[in-house]
Amino acid sequence: MKKKMILALLTASLCSFSACGKDDIGSLDDSIIINEGSLSENTEENNSAEISESASERGYVVTEVPTTTITDGENITPESIPEETVPTPETPSPVTETPAPPSPVTETPAPSAPSVIDYSPSTAAPGTPASTAVLPPDAPTESDYNYGAPPTVYNIPGIKYIDNVLIANKSYSLPADFYPELDQTCLNQFYKLQNDAAAVGLNIYLSSGFRSYETQDYIYNDYVARDGQEKADTYSARPGHSEHQSGLAIDVNQIDDTFIGTPEAIWLEAHCYEYGFILRYPQSKQDITGYKYESWHIRYVGTDMSYKIHNKAVEMGDPYLTLEEYFGIDSYYH
Numbered sequence: 001m002k003k004k005m006i007l008a009l010l011t012a013s014l015c016s017f018s019a020c021g022k023d024d025i026g027s028l029d030d031s032i033i034i035n036e037g038s039l040s041e042n043t044e045e046n047n048s049a050e051i052s053e054s055a056s057e058r059g060y061v062v063t064e065v066p067t068t069t070i071t072d073g074e075n076i077t078p079e080s081i082p083e084e085t086v087p088t089p090e091t092p093s094p095v096t097e098t099p100a101p102p103s104p105v106t107e108t109p110a111p112s113a114p115s116v117i118d119y120s121p122s123t124a125a126p127g128t129p130a131s132t133a134v135l136p137p138d139a140p141t142e143s144d145y146n147y148g149a150p151p152t153v154y155n156i157p158g159i160k161y162i163d164n165v166l167i168a169n170k171s172y173s174l175p176a177d178f179y180p181e182l183d184q185t186c187l188n189q190f191y192k193l194q195n196d197a198a199a200v201g202l203n204i205y206l207s208s209g210f211r212s213y214e215t216q217d218y219i220y221n222d223y224v225a226r227d228g229q230e231k232a233d234t235y236s237a238r239p240g241h242s243e244h245q246s247g248l249a250i251d252v253n254q255i256d257d258t259f260i261g262t263p264e265a266i267w268l269e270a271h272c273y274e275y276g277f278i279l280r281y282p283q284s285k286q287d288i289t290g291y292k293y294e295s296w297h298i299r300y301v302g303t304d305m306s307y308k309i310h311n312k313a314v315e316m317g318d319p320y321l322t323l324e325e326y327f328g329i330d331s332y333y334h
């Protein structure tokens with residue numbers, strides 16, 4: 001764990017810019033190697049062990065869930081998906097401790113529910129009911145190569161979810177001790193995206209993934225000291241407000257405006273939704289997202305949701321709908 005935090009710090013200090021908050025791109029290659037090295041060690045086992053470790057370090061109650069529900073988006077079968085355990089507003093009881101019986105196998109598998117980790121004391125916040133919206137007809141199903149399960153839902157007071165989508169922006173922050181690491185399904189889906197891009201001759205690589213509250217605090221304050229708070233706020237998130245702390249955001253390739261318009265950036269913007277990602281800070285949406293255009297920052301939401309957002313965008317004639325627009329929320333420091 002310490003080693004990873006040091007690596008994260010090292011990586012963060014090597015890069016530049018953004019809600020991402022990266023600095024000095026001089027040794028980007030080094031940072032990539034470090035990052036990928038640390039990721040490849042991140043097996044399912046030690047990933048879930050770390051979640052438990054960091055949770056218990058902070059005094060949370062950790063409810064055991066099957067490893068596959070946390071980490072492995074490719075091998076989930078209907079039998080291995082736990083029953084929906086997010087409390088509904090009508091029955092705001094905490095997440096049950098008794099394991100749900102396996103769902104019966106049917107010919108048409110039920111829509112997948114995100115796995116839930118009860119990271120919280122008994123004062124669990126009520127969950128948001130799953131969306132009842134019908135999936136777009138072209139959305140991949142669990143048996144498809146592209147399919148990516150929804151990310152893990154953490155039942156922690158203080159985290160904002162809408163339709164089981166975690167919201168981290170200027171209006172909604174994450175608790176300082178929320179330390180989930182990079183979501184394993186998000187990473188698996190990124191690898192699929194990366195492989196498919198490579199198959200058409202493009203090189204898309206992971207430059208930055210999970211970032212802790214402490215790291216963001218350090219980076220942000222560095223920018224404020226350099227540029228002043230008003231300017232820093234246009235490209236760097238205040239601690240607790242960075243999407244990277246959610247473990248669901250990835251910065252690819254060169255983390256600055258030189259990435260804009262490259263074949264990789266164009267392909268990423270056109271195809272990332274097929275793997276469960278959205279371009280989080282699109283062009284001309286600074287007044288909505290609160291951040292300048294970031295061609296390199298993608299956010300994992302799972303393929304069900306990414307297709308819903310994409311199809312809604314197509315319907316509206318707007319290429320890149322933001323989470324703020326899709327859910328009707330704002331993003332500014334209150």
Ligand SMILES: [Zn+2]
Pocket residue numbers: 018019020021244249250251296297298
């Ligand atoms: Zn970023």
